[in-house]
Amino acid sequence: MSLTDQLAPEKMPGAGAVDADEARRQARMRRERIARWVLPAVMLLATLWLWDRIVVWNEIPHYILPGPDRVWASLTGDWDILFDAALLTGRITLMALALAVIGGAGLAILFNQSKMVELSLYPYAVILQVTPVVSIAPLIFIYVESKTAGMLLCAWIVAFFPVLSSTTLGLNSVDHNLRDLFRIYGASRWQKLWMLQLPSALPYFLGGLKIAGGLSLIGAVVAELVAGTGGVGAGLAARIQEAGYRLNIARMFAALSMIAAMGVFIFAALSLLSHLLLRKWHESALKREN
Amino acid sequence: MPLVPLSERPPVMELAGINKTFAGGVVALDEMSLAVNAGDFISLLGPSGCGKSTALRIMAGLTQPTAGKIDWPSGQKAGDLGVVFQEPTLMPWATVADNVFLPFRLRGKTYNSVKDEVLEALRLVGLEKFQKSYPRELSGGMKMRVSIARAMVTSPRLILMDEPFAALDEITRFKLNNDLLALKEKIGCTVVFVTHSVFESVFLSDRIVVMAARPGRVVREVTVDAPYPRTEEFRTSADYAAHCRAASDALHSAMEAA
Structure with a gap:
């Protein structure tokens, strides 16, 4: 990576026209950025919900497993x-x-x-x-x-x-x-x-x-x-x-x-x-x- | 600066009967004698294993010779030596300017007292705009320029270069060859340059020391009397071709004799 690449990406020729492959790559990066936060949060909520349901459905007493x-x-x-x-x-x-x-x-x-x-x-x-x-x-x-x-x-x-x-x-x-x-x-x-x-x-x-x-x-x-x-x-x-x-x-x-x-x-x-x-x-x- | 004829240059460093034998009994260098004179551009040319890097390490004081002596006729002081390795060898945590400042810093100088020298050295290698950059932001050729700027910032009497351009692509290497010669003209330094490229050695130097392997030794010295400044035209001239052939022949006869 040279300094010129870093300083002026927008001045690179053809920066306006993004080819399909490049567009896919950018879309994937956007998705990953969002998923990085959303997925763990969803996972946490799902686990809490499942935990709660297991306790309720099985009528587990709270001194064994509290919800x-x-x-x-x-x-x-x-x-x-x-x-x-x-x-x-x-x-x-x-x-x-x-x-x-x-x-x-x-x-x-x-x-x-x-x-x-x-x-x-x-x-x-x-x-x-x-x-x-x-x-x-x-x-x-x-x-x-x-x-x-x-x-x-x-x-x-x-x-x-x-x-x-x-x-x-x-x-x-x-x-x-x-x-x-x-x-x-x-x-x-x-x-x-x-x-x-x-x-x-x-x-x-x-x-x-x-x-x-x-x-x-x-x-x-x-x-x-x-x-x-x-x-x-x-x-x-x-x-x-x-x-x-x-x-x-x-x-x-x-x-x-x-x-x-x-x-x-x-x-x-x-x-x-x-x-x-x-x-x-x-x-x-x-x-x-x- | 006007070029002093080879015979009238005062000696800077003299190697006499240098021998280096490693603990296993391998003779890396046998009976090497060489007088480096002020203003010389000497190439040590030879195949791998001919002891050219060992010779350079001995000149730098990094390796002690088994026998023989090194003499600096007018004495040697700290900062009399600049070194460029095959790798740029920059400190990645320091900016370009701080890397070039290093030789002064190790001698206890403050940055402000030598700022002019540091910036001048960077200007000479065309990197004054990059003084605040970090090495990883630079290309391979630019890093090598920083390394060269660091080697010459103290105006040393002798600059040692160990295959500095071997890892670069050819276009960059040619450019740096030209720049190195222009730089030498400007500051009038003395260079000992290790290479295994016949073409590079002929383009750059006025003296080529041809070496052979097993045991590493000097077999012949070839003088390149083409005048400086040498430009891209020299690279395609008949004169250049003739000198390349002479150096190449010397190298081959040395290798056949072995």
Whole structure:
């Protein structure tokens, strides 16, 4: 794609007369644009309707499966409790994500600068990653006094590895000729890191960040379940557990939908961030003409 | 600028008895000696495996020779060398102007202090309008021009080019050949140019160093005494054809001897 193509498509010869094939292509693109929003919405409404009908037709009692109307009533009726819980879970998630970014990217840079440090520590980062957090969490809550710190630690353990591994990959994926060029111009180690490796690693880092965003939420939820924070200061997962004990299934669904909404929000926010940082130069943000 | 006769040009860089043997025992370059003089346009011409790229890497200081020495008679400073690779090798996250600014930036200069040089270099390659564009918005030939602008922005004493036009289509390649010569006339730089194209080497250079493979070595030097400026007419002249034949013969006899 050359610049002239991009600047003046309307000045291209024959732009007024669109052939049949081109017209079909444009019509298809229009249809897809609309379908992108309409189809999922229709799908959602159909599912809700079917769910409601199944409950009514089979006369399922609400303590086994509540209909969507009851879930909605719980969502609005228990909003104060659920919203406080969401704030708590959200806070732990975001703090864990921030620590995962600092720890993951920091370790990646450290590993990149010193092969010896990488060789010493990397196996342990992998071990920490492959050991299921549910099995580490009970130990953490024995040794860590503060529940918040314990939950943060759990969520961090789950979330930091994708940032570490993708940033490491990115730091090592520098174009060889550019690396040579920096050497010829006598660049210092810091200039190379700052002006060459970090920008090269950015798309990889952002990919890892998107995964870490989802994982830190999972980590926070698992930590809450293990910590079993009852009563005041309980997060969404603890609310689900608590509602389960009381057979308040509607509230379980309501809390679950809020966790899902949080996950979607985190993913959307990180995708937007990634788009804003890469749209000017990276292939992934490139719009293709055909 | 008036062209100084070959024999009166002061040396810029001298290679003496350069040998490069890789760890596996493969001799990439054997006993290469070459004096690069100010204003030369030297082509290293040869088949793949003749060590021409290795020679260029040694000149750039990216590879240390196993034996022999490289000498810069009047000393070497940072920014004395400009390099153009086969790929444009631009930083995709930086604008065209920032890419050309890079050699200065690595020497701790601010953009404003060298803005004139950067814009002048872009003007010389005909891309001053694209200073704010990103590399992905440019065509292959335009990217290569940016790469050339970056190599010459510091007015280096020597520009090394490693098959810079090999990946371009022929029409673009001819255009860039012409532009490169016009550019050299204007700024009077010294160029060492690696290529495997006889036609390209004859069109561009006044000295062709013919190399052979296994082991990589210099077999002959062919002088192209056709005057500069060389234009499209030179490409179809009898003089050009004769020089191409001479270079081609030298290449063939080198390959048969191997």
